[in-house]
Amino acid sequence: MKKKKNPFIAFFSSVKLTLFVLFMLAFFSIIGTVIPQNKPAEFYIETYGNSMANIFQALDIPDMYSSWWFSALMILLSINMVVCIMERFPNAWRLITMDNLQTKLSRLEKMGQRRVFSSLSPPGETAVKLGDILKKKGWPTTEQRLDDSVLLFAQKGRWSRLGVYIFHLSILIVFVGAMVGSFWGYKAGVRIPETTSIDTVYRFGDNKAIKLDFKVLCKHFKLTYYENGAPREFRSELAIIKDGKEVAAKSIVVNDPLTYGGLTFYQSSYEPYGKMLVRISNNNTGNSKEFLIRPGEEIPWPQEGISFGIINKKSTAAPGHFDYKIWFKDKKSDPATFWMEEDSTKSFERPEAKYTITMKEFFATGLQVTKDPGVWLVYAGCISMILSLIVAFFMSHRRIWIHVRKAEKGSHILISGLSNKNRVGFADSFASLAEKIKKEF
């Protein structure tokens, strides 16, 4: 007997609604791929004209994936899913946990897979033998002895019935993760000139300054090229400084970010300044100082009584990589000139002292900063989605009953089987089982 459903539940649990919402989502998503998203208002006016642009703005088309109506469709899908799961789950749970030995004998005679055999031994003995055969074939049985008959039951894969529920639940988990991310997370950007550190990042969209409770230091940035001139790698050596101490460090590249304190720092861009970063140390006095200089400039370091400059550059075998000619003068002797490779260190002896010089092109690294506390829910949901989909698609709940009852001579055997999916495959394994039993009797 079917109970009359609450119309609310009937509406939200219907798969017709699911099909409708899926096709609507597909349809509306297309609009967002045809009409460029998140452009400035003038773009829409120029491209589509004033009146169309007004209609677009009214309908949130320029940012449709975060519009109220797109969200509403997603929420409708989620409610649909939740109600659907709640509606159907109790029945699935009953099928997983029920005592199949209580199955009505009349049902066994109507099942899709059925065979009948006879045995010369009495039911009790026959049942023991059948139980052994099934066990050998991987179907351990439970049994119930009735007055003059025995019912054996074996099943496989009953938990696979959960697969489809876990799958739909996983989709919801992904949604929840995405929501957590959009409420409590943010995306921001920051530029860090080499050898300096920052403690504030700027949120995308409104450029709001967000203060971090630690500092991010860019120790070094390096850009390398392929022979054809295309960029090969952007690499920033980053360190996290907390209370004056370095607590984490990582060399990041585009596909390998640094995560610290719930924030992730991605290599996203860089900025050249057309300047060189030069560090000079006087090994005798131990003094050391950093300079930013443009090629052609003469820079004095009065405390040490020296001055220096970069007077020439030439390409090397490595694409995009140059050697620089340094001009160096101290108090006593004539100026010296020598070549040195970009991003290298060189020590040299002067009558006055020994110096070490390090030189590289000066960059700022551009980082994207993401805080997304929901991403682990999203990933967990994704993994569970794939696993449960495999279960839902490729595993089935298979059940076998054997009823042995007393016949005139010996006993009468009825084997019946059911599978909730992959009926063809089950028919095969059922047939091979029946074949085996036939041989034994």
Add this chain to the structure above:
Amino acid sequence: MNSSQLLGISTLGFLLASVLYIGALIFRARIAGVIASGVTLLTFIILTGGIGLRWYESYQLGFGHAPLSNMYESLVFFSWSIVIFYLILELKFKNRILGAFAVPFAFIGMAYASFAKGINQEIVPLIPALQSNWLIAHVITCFIGYAAFAVASGLGVMYLIKSSSQGNRTGLIASLPKLRIIDDIIHKTIIFGFLWLSAGIITGAIWANSAWGTYWSWDPKETWSLITWFVYAATLHARFTRGWTGKRIAWLAILGFISVIFTYFGVNFLLAGLHSYGSS
């Protein structure tokens, strides 16, 4: 021998195999079917060698990467996936007629990769954003899914041809498998493809998150792969819960593949987005 020669031979091999399969279907020539299978298998081996050699050559050029990084390479891998998927299907269902509806896709993929304007066949080094193992996982999973969907749509066409001339018991139509069987293979193929497409969307999201810090940005390519996913999810629901079979599922298999094609080409050529690297 270099990889582009092997890939060229493979294109011709798939052309020959397609002709043979279609010939076997039209003229009901068993022998042609057997030869077609042989040619397909041999060409598949050559293609595999060609892909492997291209991989090796990229290392010789000094920037080795898996040959899955641009439109050309992904088309070649698409054809490869269609053929291996089809060969397994042929083995499993012991039916060569399916070949006439599957192998031509592999030929079209190879021919398009080789002759279409604007597809660069050179082995080029990877820009930083593409240097990721997730990208490799993403391309492989997506294209195995796409290959299954291509075959499903071929079978959908087969189903519609057969069912529109049910009374006809002679010739071409009669040699097609029973409708019930085609329907069953379409369904299984879509299930297989759906699983891989799901994995493809997920690995793509993980890649985007590791490169740009956003696992989903509604860029046109992502959105279209989601649209495709919705179409197949709807198809599965229609079948599982509303009992749709036959013609309606065959049409949906074709519709789904149109969506795949658009995700793959349409987005690159008609819309702009993060994935525009694919158009070079």
